Amino acid sequence: MPQYDYLYLGDNARAPYGPRSFEVVYEFTLQAVRHLFDCGCPLVILACNTASAKALRTIQQHDLPVINNENVNENDNENVNDNDNLFSIRNANTTGGKVNVNVFVPVKKNVLGVVRPTVEIVPALTSTRHIGVMATEGTIRSNTYTLELAKLAPDIVVTGQACPMWVPLIENGEADSPGADYFVRKYLDQLLQRDPLIDAIILGCTHYPLLINKIRQYTPAHIHLIPQGEYVARSLADYLRRHTDMEASITRGGTARFLTTEHPDSFAASATRFLDQPIHAEHTTLNA
Numbered sequence: 001m002p003q004y005d006y007l008y009l010g011d012n013a014r015a016p017y018g019p020r021s022f023e024v025v026y027e028f029t030l031q032a033v034r035h036l037f038d039c040g041c042p043l044v045i046l047a048c049n050t051a052s053a054k055a056l057r058t059i060q061q062h063d064l065p066v067i068n069n070e071n072v073n074e075n076d077n078e079n080v081n082d083n084d085n086l087f088s089i090r091n092a093n094t095t096g097g098k099v100n101v102n103v104f105v106p107v108k109k110n111v112l113g114v115v116r117p118t119v120e121i122v123p124a125l126t127s128t129r130h131i132g133v134m135a136t137e138g139t140i141r142s143n144t145y146t147l148e149l150a151k152l153a154p155d156i157v158v159t160g161q162a163c164p165m166w167v168p169l170i171e172n173g174e175a176d177s178p179g180a181d182y183f184v185r186k187y188l189d190q191l192l193q194r195d196p197l198i199d200a201i202i203l204g205c206t207h208y209p210l211l212i213n214k215i216r217q218y219t220p221a222h223i224h225l226i227p228q229g230e231y232v233a234r235s236l237a238d239y240l241r242r243h244t245d246m247e248a249s250i251t252r253g254g255t256a257r258f259l260t261t262e263h264p265d266s267f268a269a270s271a272t273r274f275l276d277q278p279i280h281a282e283h284t285t286l287n288a
Contacts, residue, residue, distance in 0.1 A: 001237060005251045007041055010271075011286065012262035016167050017050040018136030018205075025138065029055035030063060031286040037067065037109055042249045044111045045236065049204045049228075050136050052113030053144035059111050068108045110246065115144055117235030118202055118228050123153040125224045130157045130197035134187060135204030137162040145204065159198065161191035163205075170207045173273060175214075184211060185218045192220075200224040210274065259284040 009032055011017075017025050029051040036044045046052045122131060133145045140160040149156050165183040174180055192198060201223055203209065209227045219225060240247040260267035264281040271279040 001233070001240075002254055003252045005253045006256040007036060007039055007259065008256065009036055009259045009284070010261070010267060012260050012267050012270075014261065016136065016171075017048065017054075018138040018164070018167065020050075020138065022054045022142075025050060025054040026058055027288075028286075030059055031288065033059060033063075033111055034067070035284070035286050042109050043246055044109075045232070046111060046113045047206055047232075049114055049144075049206065050138040050142075052115045053139045053142035056111065056113040056115075064109065064111065108246075112236070112239065114206065114228055114232050115148055115204075117232045118204070118226065119145065119148040119152060120235070121231050122149060122200065122202065122226065123156065125226065126156065126200040128197045128199045129153075129155050130159070130195055130199065132191045132195065132198045132201040133158060133160045133204050134163050134166075134191065134201060134208070135160065136167065137164055139204050145202065157195065157197075159191060159195040161187055161194075163187045163208075166211060167205065167207050170210045171270060173270075175210045180211060180214055181218075184214045188215070188218050198223065200226060202226045203228065258282065261286060 011028060011032055014028055017028065020028075029046065029048075033044050033046075046056055131149075133140065135145075139145075140162040143160075145160065146158040149158055163183070166187070169175055169177070169180050169183065191201070199222060201219065203212075203215070203226060206228060208215070209229060212225070212227060215225060240250075258267070258271060258279055258281040260281050261284060264283050268279045268281045271281065
């Protein structure tokens with residue numbers, strides 16, 4: 001979906017989130033979400049399994065109603081113009097013999113995660129009904145994948161495996177090193193020893209595709225690996241098709257800006273490895 005404008009925010013100064021408590025991850029994630037809303041983004045994707053597991057539900061149920069109420073109070077219809085990205089124009093309806101046109105309706109801000117789109121495609125990819133989840137310690141401890149899959153396919157057996165060394169290896173540019181081979185094989189062996197019937201593995205961290213070649217090398221050929229990127233992207237496209245007000249509120253300049261709470265040069269070097277293209281980053285600060 002290259003037509004849209006994207007604003008990426010990495011809280012790299014406080015990463016990784018994986019080992020942190022639920023309370024701290026929620027606090028940090030809410031700060032980042034509010035920052036992106038303040039920058040004009042009506043829709044935020046938590047492109048992090050730990051944040052999706054530990055913070056998304058609370059933000060959706062507790063904080064979004066407050067934030068959207070603030071949006072309504074701060075922007076009454078009389079002060080809105082046609083270019084305000086927070087509002088949409090709905091067609092007129094006839095009430096009491098009068099036709100009301102150009103009725104401005106606040107577009108409710110929203111936050112989505114990466115767990116649910118991944119879970120939705122799993123049942124079609126397993127024959128044994130035994131799947132593995134490889135993720136950070138925080139995501140595994142949250143039990144989120146087990147709980148979400150139980151809602152969609154309660155017959156599926158889920159086995160989680162924390163991989164605490166994978167993210168540091170990737171962040172430090174060691175994804176192609178012999179040390180990466182050791183830790184990839186170690187965690188895969190641990191997972192499959194616990195459940196030899198696994199025939200699909202969710203790579204439950206957005207870092208892990210950078211290890212995909214090594215993961216494939218040490219994974220039995222019959223096991224389906226499930227990286228998240230394409231499934232999350234498809235789910236987002238479907239969401240925008242179903243929510244036309246939100247889709248209409250998103251600007252279309254084909255741009256991408258990158259914000260980081262870390263030093264921009266340090267972030268840019270890491271992001272260039274991820275995206276395989278030169279990245280320019282800007283420093284930002286998140287308010288508590």
